[in-house]
Amino acid sequence: MLELRLHGRGGQGTVVAAKILADALCSEGKFVQAFPEYGVERRGAPVKAFLRVKDDVVYERSKIYEPDHIVVLDPTLIGFVGIADGLKKGGWIIVNTTRKVEELGFDSSFRVATVAAKEIALKYHLGSESSPIVNTAILGGVVKILKLCSLKSLLDAVREGVPRKKEENVKAAEESYKKTKV
């Protein structure tokens, strides 16, 4: 079973990102479970979303305390919430940032990668400079680094899963996938 935790802020599409990944993986025959940290969501407040992926039925129904990998949609959360809490050794932390990996200050027992999701999102007019919607723009990189599913499955799920600007979101996810080096 693969377990992912996503960190973002209310309004960035963190929960939708988990759902899009779930849709993409389900379309490839996986059993998935995607859920938010249930609470009272407010714009700008730290939010978490979770994703479990398995070849057969997922029975565990708690939050994810020891994820295999972590996705950070908002880099300002680093140092503010426990991003790497419980992360398994060797797990990936994939961050939306243009900063260098070394500058992020994570323990060397983790693998860290960056995706310039904010820049990609703004290029396709997803959100605004102060409040970019980066979920689809980080997913391309996430899928490529973690080898979760095919690009086509992801793009189909993006098209289906975003409420508006469908083609812009698809392009953002595609560009993110192509620009991310593994």
Added chain:
Amino acid sequence: MRKVLMGNHALSYGAKVSRAQVISAYPITPQTEVVELLSKMCASGELKAKFIKVESEHSAMAALIGASSVGVRTFTATSAQGLAHMHEMLHWAAGARTPVVMGNINRAFAPPWSVWTEQNDSLSQRDTGWMQIYAQNNQEVLDSVIQAYKVAESLDLPAMVILAAFVLSHTSETVEIPGQEKVDEFLPPYERKYKIDPDEPHAFGGLTDPDNYFELRYKIQKAMEEALEKWEEAGEEFESIFGRKYGLLETYKVSDAKSLIVSSSTIASTARNAVDRLREKGEKVGLLRIRVFRPFPAEKIRGILSSVGKAIVIDRNIGFGASGIFYQEIKAAMYNEEQKPPIFGVVTGLGGRDVSSKDIIEIYQDVIRREEPKSDIIWKGLKL
């Protein structure tokens, strides 16, 4: 068709493929999306049903009792305070023998306000004459709605399909939506024997003197008893058509188990992982999941529990002044048995506090060290 569905939408699709004809509901978090999707389906014509907007849950149930009395298939959904507000009408639905099917998302009662899961809302409706089915995942939510109509309509008893707030209602997971043709094969249209029909007038629910009332209550109890078999039959027929197996109970690794964890809903789902991990450590432990709580499958439970060394009942609810409610029921079911295990009652996860397989392992390890139950409640996860 396979789709990623949240538990709320699994209920909506369950009602849709069951061809519900009248839907009436009042929104309440976390149930809201159930009726939101159904109202869209009604508006688009995808579901040929009448959606009746009402001012309260009490009215929603009243509307459905009326509709069901005419002989049509009805659906609603609610949570917590909404279910409590419906309470009077729940008795009415059962007494009028209307096979209304309802989704209830287990949400803790206020005050203080909560939107998270706990079973006290549905369990406090235990004696209303409704059948109660506790689902452990969204596939089971959808499948149970279809089966609920089958059983409910065969006995003219209402049924409640129950799912955990957020842990199912807002969790998106892989669900197979059964094809309409197959559902139609399993679930024929509802035919009501005694219905409101202006061409053939009858009196319904009028004043009934003590000479007659008693027998009507006896008949509800008899129908409930019959429902035990009907749920098993429906489960078998369902499996033959859809390939997924359901019964009154579900057991996991019980054949050689010395101790059994007994629970319901999503805690029982998570407990399966706990059992696997404890087995890896050499513990002879199994799992009994209570799926159908009303009618209560006491005979079946006795058959499974009488031969084990210890039973650990985990409740996400509390009967204030007594103990966990499943614990009470299971203890009562075992009382007259000659051979019975000590039964330990654990209360945990109230108000939606998370329960992981690690927590369940800790519960097991705590209880297994105890010789006998010294109190009716072992609290787990309590912060004092």
